[in-house]
Amino acid sequence: MANIYDVARLAKVSTATVSKVLSNTPYVSDKTRQKVLDAVFNLGYSPSIAARSLTGNRRFVIGLAIPYEPNYLFRDPFLMEVIQGIEEIANEHDYNLLFTTARKTNPQGAYSRLLNKGYVDGVVILETVKSVELDKKLVESGIPRVSVGYSMGSKGNLAIVTPSVHANDYLGALEATRHLLNLGHRRIGIINGPANFMTAMEERYKGFCTALAEAGLNPDPELMVNGDFTLESGIVAGQKLLQVSPLPTAIFSFNDRMAVGAMRSAREKGLKIPYDLSIIGFDDVELAQASDPPLTTIHQPAMGIGKEAARKLFAIFNGDIDILTETILPTEFILRGSTGPVPT
Amino acid sequence: MANIYDVARLAKVSTATVSKVLSNTPYVSDKTRQKVLDAVFNLGYSPSIAARSLTGNRRFVIGLAIPYEPNYLFRDPFLMEVIQGIEEIANEHDYNLLFTTARKTNPQGAYSRLLNKGYVDGVVILETVKSVELDKKLVESGIPRVSVGYSMGSKGNLAIVTPSVHANDYLGALEATRHLLNLGHRRIGIINGPANFMTAMEERYKGFCTALAEAGLNPDPELMVNGDFTLESGIVAGQKLLQVSPLPTAIFSFNDRMAVGAMRSAREKGLKIPYDLSIIGFDDVELAQASDPPLTTIHQPAMGIGKEAARKLFAIFNGDIDILTETILPTEFILRGSTGPVPT
DNA sequence: CTGAAAGCGCTTACAG
DNA sequence: CTGAAAGCGCTTACAG
Numbered sequence: 001m002a003n004i005y006d007v008a009r010l011a012k013v014s015t016a017t018v019s020k021v022l023s024n025t026p027y028v029s030d031k032t033r034q035k036v037l038d039a040v041f042n043l044g045y046s047p048s049i050a051a052r053s054l055t056g057n058r059r060f061v062i063g064l065a066i067p068y069e070p071n072y073l074f075r076d077p078f079l080m081e082v083i084q085g086i087e088e089i090a091n092e093h094d095y096n097l098l099f100t101t102a103r104k105t106n107p108q109g110a111y112s113r114l115l116n117k118g119y120v121d122g123v124v125i126l127e128t129v130k131s132v133e134l135d136k137k138l139v140e141s142g143i144p145r146v147s148v149g150y151s152m153g154s155k156g157n158l159a160i161v162t163p164s165v166h167a168n169d170y171l172g173a174l175e176a177t178r179h180l181l182n183l184g185h186r187r188i189g190i191i192n193g194p195a196n197f198m199t200a201m202e203e204r205y206k207g208f209c210t211a212l213a214e215a216g217l218n219p220d221p222e223l224m225v226n227g228d229f230t231l232e233s234g235i236v237a238g239q240k241l242l243q244v245s246p247l248p249t250a251i252f253s254f255n256d257r258m259a260v261g262a263m264r265s266a267r268e269k270g271l272k273i274p275y276d277l278s279i280i281g282f283d284d285v286e287l288a289q290a291s292d293p294p295l296t297t298i299h300q301p302a303m304g305i306g307k308e309a310a311r312k313l314f315a316i317f318n319g320d321i322d323i324l325t326e327t328i329l330p331t332e333f334i335l336r337g338s339t340g341p342v343p344t
Numbered sequence: 345m346a347n348i349y350d351v352a353r354l355a356k357v358s359t360a361t362v363s364k365v366l367s368n369t370p371y372v373s374d375k376t377r378q379k380v381l382d383a384v385f386n387l388g389y390s391p392s393i394a395a396r397s398l399t400g401n402r403r404f405v406i407g408l409a410i411p412y413e414p415n416y417l418f419r420d421p422f423l424m425e426v427i428q429g430i431e432e433i434a435n436e437h438d439y440n441l442l443f444t445t446a447r448k449t450n451p452q453g454a455y456s457r458l459l460n461k462g463y464v465d466g467v468v469i470l471e472t473v474k475s476v477e478l479d480k481k482l483v484e485s486g487i488p489r490v491s492v493g494y495s496m497g498s499k500g501n502l503a504i505v506t507p508s509v510h511a512n513d514y515l516g517a518l519e520a521t522r523h524l525l526n527l528g529h530r531r532i533g534i535i536n537g538p539a540n541f542m543t544a545m546e547e548r549y550k551g552f553c554t555a556l557a558e559a560g561l562n563p564d565p566e567l568m569v570n571g572d573f574t575l576e577s578g579i580v581a582g583q584k585l586l587q588v589s590p591l592p593t594a595i596f597s598f599n600d601r602m603a604v605g606a607m608r609s610a611r612e613k614g615l616k617i618p619y620d621l622s623i624i625g626f627d628d629v630e631l632a633q634a635s636d637p638p639l640t641t642i643h644q645p646a647m648g649i650g651k652e653a654a655r656k657l658f659a660i661f662n663g664d665i666d667i668l669t670e671t672i673l674p675t676e677f678i679l680r681g682s683t684g685p686v687p688t
Numbered sequence: 689c690t691g692a693a694a695g696c697g698c699t700t701a702c703a704g
Numbered sequence: 705c706t707g708a709a710a711g712c713g714c715t716t717a718c719a720g
Contacts, residue, residue: 003712003713003714004713004714004715005713013690013691014690014691014692015691015713015714015715016690016691016692016693016715016716017689017690017691018714019714019715019716020689020690020715023715027689027690028689028690029689029690032689032690047713047714048398048712048713048714049397049403050394050395050397050398050403050712050713050714051394051398051696051712051713051714051715052713052714052715053393053394053397053696053714054392054394054395054398054695054696054697054698054712054713054714054715055695055696055713055714055715055716056696056714056715056716057696057715059393059394061440073428074424074425074427074428075421075424075630077419080418080419080424081418083418084417084418087443091443096405096440096441096442097440097441097443098440099431099435099441231630231634260634261634264634264636267636286419286575287631287634290575290604290605290608290631292608292611292636347696347697347698348697348698348699349697357706357707358706358707358708359697359698359699359707360699360700360706360707360708360709361705361706361707362698363698363699363700364699364705364706367699371705371706372705372706373705373706376705376706391697391698392696392697392698394696394697394698395696395697395698395699395712396697396698396699397698397712398696398697398698398699398711398712398713398714399697399698399699399700399711399712400698400699400700400712401699401712
């Protein structure tokens with residue numbers, strides 16, 4: 001394989017010049033630049049990432065801080081789509097992804113590689129409440145970071161500000177709830193995420209409450225249960241909600257998989273969807289289209305969130321500090337077959 | 345951050361010795377080794393991967409050759425589970441994964457990074473027929489490789505032998521078909537993968553035919569349709585099969601997602617599963633449990649396949665040439681609710 | 689605008 | 705069993 005010396009020799013310039021051309025430094029004459037480019041082309045030269053890392057102090061690796069067991073991660077279609085977005089942008093920059101998942105065996109050391117500049121140039125945190133600690137450590141270590149989700153800063157704790165990207169959970173939930181209210185539903189069950197787990201869930205709950213308030217209603221604590229985002233937990237949650245009396249006529253699940261689980265419990269109870277019970281989800285993952293009936297839901301631009309997070313990280317690498325902000329992407333209401341008028 | 349010189353200084357030895365201790369070279373006295381280890385611990389030293397790569401000619405990256413669009417990949421639960429297995433083993437060895445997916449914009453150059461020793465130490469090919477070409481190029485370039493699926497060698501073309509790992513597709517399909525036959529089914533529809541796409545599908549088809557032959561039956565060309573593994577394609581495939589007359593009483597889909605799609609078409613036609621129609625899948629992905637009714641299927645050890653493939657690659661790195669073989673993992677028949685006796 | 693030279697942090701023959 | 709030294713392939717001040 002050709003190295004930078006071969007290129008320099010062929011182009012009759014120094015390696016320094018070759019390096020400059022390749023890193024797009026200005027102050028290289030067009031003629032020289034062209035000679036170098038020709039040599040690069042003719043030799044099929046591509047620089048060694050290892051050498052570049054060693055010298056330039058870049059690793060060409062982005063760490064992914066994933067506060068879930070790998071076992072869970074790979075089954076969460078929403079997260080996978082976010083990661084797909086990150087991967088696409090990383091790829092464009094010749095960066096690889098380092099998956100760092102929480103491990104049962106070594107929870108405290110799970111992210112140690114992310115805190116070590118020897119491994120990564122920056123990290124994308126797939127945020128949960130649990131990441132507060134990681135957030136702090138990253139701030140201390142000075143490693144560039146972006147959070148998918150709500151950073152501490154968005155919670156009003158301005159001591160820790162991590163640039164973040166997320167969907168407008170509040171408005172999405174508001175819209176979902178209004179939809180149910182417009183259909184005449186008054187008793188609406190909620191399947192929330194794990195208690196005190198994610199800011200996103202709190203936002204969705206706020207949106208829900210606001211919509212209720214618009215209709216002059218108050219949330220009923222009996223009508224809220226928690227799940228862990230898996231379909232199975234949605235089944236259990238559905239069973240609980242369908243024991244409350246009087247029965248809810250609609251269920252708003254804070255993600256699609258739990259919504260599909262709730263459908264299952266409803267069907268087992270002999271309820272027809274949407275005639276006896278309306279169900280609406282959140283995310284719009286593939287499962288939402290595949291379910292029977294197809295799920296009415298709130299679309300989150302998962303891929304776009306991932307891409308935006310990655311772009312932000314690269315912007316930080318380039319020293320664009322002013323982008324240390326919260327990027328909020330819009331959600332979209334998707335009407336399908338799982339919601340209908342309140343039964344009369 | 346501490347480097348190898350700091351460690352050497354503290355331990356009062358040369359950097360060469362530190363290096364030897366860390367790479368577990370024998371011929372270092374226990375006393376020296378202990379001094380070095382102490383220094384490493386006290387400094388919190390961890391070697392620079394970049395420098396190691398540069399010197400040792402290792403990149404600490406495994407390439408994943410994925411002959412699918414990223415858009416497809418991240419939605420295929422079976423593939424994701426295989427990758428999860430690969431990731432776990434890679435992680436144990438301090439290796440990262442480089443995802444290389446087929447790109448519409450640049451199909452020919454999609455895997456170029458995999459063929460460049462500057463990027464990866466080895467590659468795992470997620471095999472399809474299309475990988476023949478890649479297989480050849482990898483052999484030429486001499487980059488260590490393992491195939492998830494059937495290598496060319498297993499097709500009898502011994503000129504190209506890539507070590508491979510896959511499930512026993514033949515026996516799995518045999519068992520699935522026998523199950524249907526035992527329930528009395530005689531007209532069994534098949535949803536195959538894309539025509540001439542993967543050896544795995546050919547193997548499943550062979551297993552199917554063998555079981556039929558055992559029952560004195562011949563495959564009926566009218567009862568076989570092709571899909572592309574997506575749920576949507578399963579819907580279309582199901583519709584086609586349910587137009588054949590006389591109707592099939594059972595459908596064997598070569599993956600779970602298409603099976604669930606076929607369920608949808610059956611339901612739309614007013615057929616009850618399993619009373620009017622039995623459906624069996626292949627893979628046993630999460631969706632199989634989530635479907636309604638839960639899907640009877642053939643379990644493939646997806647995670648185990650991934651792990652085995654990765655282990656094999658590391659074995660090759662270590663010079664264990666004798667493992668250049670085909671590893672076949674067993675499948676398992678999973679009885680759930682989507683299959684039943686032939687309607688009378 | 690261009691180049692000589694040091695240095696990034698390791699590993700690997702080689703000599704002892 | 706241990707160490708001196710070259711070298712991996714780049715980039716970056718620095719000098720011109």
